[in-house]
Amino acid sequence: MINAMDIVTIISTCAGIRCVYIQNFIKEYENNKVLIIDDYVASGNFLYAFTERLTKKLEFKDYNIRTICIAASTKNKTLPNYYFTEVVAGDCYFPWGEAK
Numbered sequence: 001m002i003n004a005m006d007i008v009t010i011i012s013t014c015a016g017i018r019c020v021y022i023q024n025f026i027k028e029y030e031n032n033k034v035l036i037i038d039d040y041v042a043s044g045n046f047l048y049a050f051t052e053r054l055t056k057k058l059e060f061k062d063y064n065i066r067t068i069c070i071a072a073s074t075k076n077k078t079l080p081n082y083y084f085t086e087v088v089a090g091d092c093y094f095p096w097g098e099a100k
Helices: 024-027 044-058
Strands: 008-012 020-021 034-041 066-074 082-087
Touching: 034 044, 044 066
Parallel strands: 034 066, 066 082
Antiparallel strands: 008 020
16 A cells, blocks of 8 residues: 555645645556545645646546545636535635635
């Protein structure tokens, strides 16, 4: 079993810019199905950038990639494939804190 944090490391900066570092061995899984999970999607920019990185740089097939989250903002540019609820931006709270 592969630990998810061994595959992808996400670093958030105070400016809201996210950098994605994908470990080299993930290339071995390019023909597998991928589910990208997030708790909250505000703009959809990160999910879009991440899936683009997988398809363009690592040659994953876009039809094998799906995204899912608990809550998606109504002002979202790119909605995930699946989400539990749609919320007004800035009005989403989880037990672990406010969604940002």
